[in-house]
Amino acid sequence: MDRFPAVVAAGPGPAGLVELGEEDLPAGSVTIEVSHSSLNYKDGLAVTGTGKVIRSFPLTCGIDLAGTVRSSIDPAWRPGDAVLATGCGLGETHPGGYTTLQRVPGEWLVRIPDRLDARRAMALGTAGFTAMLAARAIEGGASGDDGHSAGGDGEVLVTGAGGGVGSVAVAVLSRLGYRVVASTGRPELHGYLTGLGAAEIIGRAGLGTSPVRPLQPERWRGVVDTVGGTILANALAQSRRDGVVAACGLAGSSDLATTVFPFILRGVRLAGVDSVWRPAGERLTTWTQLAEVLPGEVIDGFSTVEPMSAIAGLAGRVLGGEIRGRVVIDTAR
Ligand SMILES: NC(=O)c1ccc[n+]([C@@H]2O[C@H](COP(=O)([O-])OP(=O)(O)OC[C@H]3O[C@@H](n4cnc5c(N)ncnc54)[C@H](OP(=O)(O)O)[C@@H]3O)[C@@H](O)[C@H]2O)c1
Known part of the structure; x- marks a missing residue:
């Protein structure tokens, strides 16, 4: 069975990079090959263990994810669909996006708008x-x-x-x-x-x-x-x-x-403004607007890509107000 990397908080305190197996995935209708996540202030709190972000341990960190559907028992989603999810308890109460494989309820997912891809979707993220x-x-x-x-x-x-x-x-x-x-x-x-x-x-x-x-x-x-x-x-x-x-x-x-x-x-x-729990219709409308308003080169202008293996240092920097714009997390590196 596949083993894959994930940033996991085992308990209160800093999270670390570990290997998980499919048996560690939570319940949910859609399994996603996660290519990108992102770095938010809340992720900084969770990864460093300085804020009460994570409600149950152990938990995979990362409040955002984007990638491709591997398998689905939800008729709304098919293998190969490009999807994103933000909030909805990811990285707080449900295992999140700092991993290359995750499983979530299908109703949390948003189809990545045509004008975006997984990297640019996460350059926006939460x-x-x-x-x-x-x-x-x-x-x-x-x-x-x-x-x-x-x-x-x-x-x-x-x-x-x-x-x-x-x-x-x-x-x-x-x-x-x-x-x-x-x-x-x-x-x-x-x-x-x-x-x-x-x-x-x-x-x-x-x-x-x-x-x-x-x-x-x-x-x-x-x-x-x-x-x-x-x-x-x-x-x-x-x-x-x-x-x-x-x-x-x-x-x-x-x-x-x-x-x-x-x-x-x-x-x-x-x-x-509460971004975590928004109705599905509002999430889709808001993502569609983001993709319409912001050309790809503008998104690239405020974002950089960093490897997931660097997450510990990045988490400290976001809490210190040292990050400029947005950081995309490449989960494969
Ligand atoms: N309501 C929601 O659903 C929601 C969603 C996402 C984020 N948030 C919250 O929004 C805030 C920003 O999130 P983010 O991801 O954009 O974080 P971020 O990238 O770290 O940006 C925060 C910015 O706040 C400024 N700042 C930092 N420390 C400060 C201080 N002591 N006094 C005044 N300004 C300070 C800095 O901007 P300058 O250097 O330019 O001054 C810093 O870049 C966080 O509190 C986060 O929890 C809420």
Whole structure:
């Protein structure tokens, strides 16, 4: 019987590279030859064992996967189909994508859009999916019912712009026509972010002022926030009337100290983004949009490919905020 490599957390603490057999695969209707996964902040927590990401041990890490169906008892999928899965408990409660073979329930799978392949799908991964969900929330707020024209109207802010969610958000929102202002703590990324479509770069410190004045001059039509804390509180206080602030992450802090004033005096909407559990229809629509909005060469511009054997070092770097854009994990190396 085939043996294959996988990054497994045997218990609390760091995960390691081991060999598994087919008998180790979980229950599920579709078996996938996984060619690529990706590196997300949550993967960094899981692989280093520093966050309570994994709920039962032992567990294969990796919250994303992409590859080809090897076998299926789900009539929706056939051998050879190109598929991806993100979230749905992968790498948290169900064995994940840091492996070359995995089995999942068929309803978690999304067909890889024609314009993408497995590598580019994972260059987007959970981070890209999250960025598109946030962009959709902002677009929904620009539906026209509230006096704003739909799409591409006004300035949007992306925080933690040099990271995975941030980089994809900059690329997506600029292609949707918005004037994107990217906030980063890394001045060396200015050229990179401008290349992705940012019209203006502001330093992280500029948004981090404390105490936060509850209502500041109105600027943002929309915000994609990956950082939380004081930066999110300031973004709310600077949002324009009926602006939408999509709260995606906590790279800086899980705290949020704000007032009700942006909500009751400016109609600002705080939109939560949860990428893990989305209905199948929304997942397909969101992936289709991602593939339509982002040309392949743009995806290649914010992503690099690394071998799965390097995962321990990569996990530490993503937690340290040192990764630029997205890292695809080549599971075969
Ligand atoms: N809601 C969801 O479903 C969902 C999905 C995916 C990710 N997330 C969350 O979104 C966040 C970003 O994920 P990611 O995969 O994009 O991670 P990432 O690639 O590590 O990016 C995070 C970025 O945040 C900034 N940052 C890091 N530490 C910071 C600090 N102490 N203060 C202020 N900014 C800081 C850095 O950007 P600069 O260097 O450019 O400043 C860093 O590149 C994480 O909290 C993650 O858990 C949530």
